[in-house]
Amino acid sequence: MTSYTIFSLNVLNFIIFNMGVKFGDFFIRKELKYSEIEGKLVAVDAPNIIMGLFNFTRPKKEEMEPNLILDRTQRPISHLYGLLYRINFYYSKKICPIFCFDGTDSSLKRLITKDRLNDFKFTQNWYQRALERNDISLARKIALSKEYLWQNIIIESKQLLNALGIPYIESPASAESQCAHLVKQGIVSYSISQDYDSVVFGCPRMIHNLTKSRKKKIQGRWKYERIIPTEINLKENLNRLGITLFQLVDMAILIGSDYFKGIHGIGPKTAYQLIQKYNNLETIIIQEKQSYDFSQLTYRLISEVRKIFLLPEVLKTFSSFSWNYPLEDKIFELLCEEHYLNKERVQKGIKNFLVNYSKCNEHFRINYGKPQQVQTTLEQIIRWES
DSSP states (O other), rough: OOOOOEEEEOOGGTTOOOOOOTTTOSSSSSSOHHHHTTOOOEEHOOOOOOOTTTTGGOOTTTTOEEEEETTTOOOOOOHHHHHHHHHHHHHHHHHHEEEEEEOOTTTTTTOOOOOOOHHHHHHHHHHHHHHHTTTTHHHHHHHTTTTTTHHHHHHHHHHHHHEEEEEEEEEEEEEHHHHHHHTOOOOSSSSOOSSSHHHHHSSEEEEOOOOOOEEEETTTEEEEOOOOOEEEHHHHHHHHHTHHEEEEEEHHHHOOOOSSSOTTTHHHHHHHHHHHHHHSSHHHHHTTTSSOOOTTTTTHHHHHOOOOOOOHOOOOOOOOEOOOOOOOHEEEEEEEIISSHHHHHHHHHHHHHHHHHHHHHHHHHHHOOOOOOOOOEHHHHHHOOO
């Protein structure tokens, strides 16, 4: 019988990156029907979506500590079940995803260790030795440490994507900028994320809430929460606001992002009003220095953050993308042998996955002349999307 542990952990202890620009409801959005997204290729902001999979285990809305579901190895499992079901959902809607992961962190990013890779390798060996000695308490402590937790989640997510036959890109810098680049180049139709960084990176079209509607318990009663995907169109929003992408980046600097904490007392509305009045960040600093503390916002820092958003480092050439037939033995090895997940539940998940994979494959083959053996070149992708 499979058993799990519910472990409460402060979210700040395991998020090793800041979750994007806080634009909130500042942008206008258009509700999308799934028929409008059917047959599309999408770029998925992998770190953002994977982190979101853990939010479903939050016990109460008002609590700041999510419950992490741990297996007998003391490692979390939400990303494993979550990715299997999320990609199955994409395939059920005839959507083919390309996952994008972060590469090298900018020196401006906060909450990172000095040498993350070496930290992880050290804690990985330490964790294995603790398991061998059956020291469960120490194994849990290591598995949930900031040096081990997120790195291991990302590594296992990539392993599962490989087993599921899903292509992914390791960006030279940020996943959000890579997603934006794929949309700008017409390789995919949308970027998929729950934050707004892709928009600030100049992504023409981004979708929020591309996920299955679900039931959740509210005040002791199960209620059905209908989730509707929405599109944020960059050009339409810039035209409505009467600003440029350059000015949107300046707003992001004022509000706060992964690269600068922002100016205390300035949110989206205030930032917009200041940009409308003064046009750029340099003038705002000069004219509003009595109202806000700009001491940490140097002109050099402004230049660096603008460069990150407006001239991002991205992978520009690709040999091919392929959505291959899932490797069932590899899926079982990771989920059931390494994490001891429920075999019947995993088998059922894989069965549904294979059905939807075949339907999605057939849809692309019929509508776009895609070969049944799914080995997709970049030229084919661009031709389908044009």
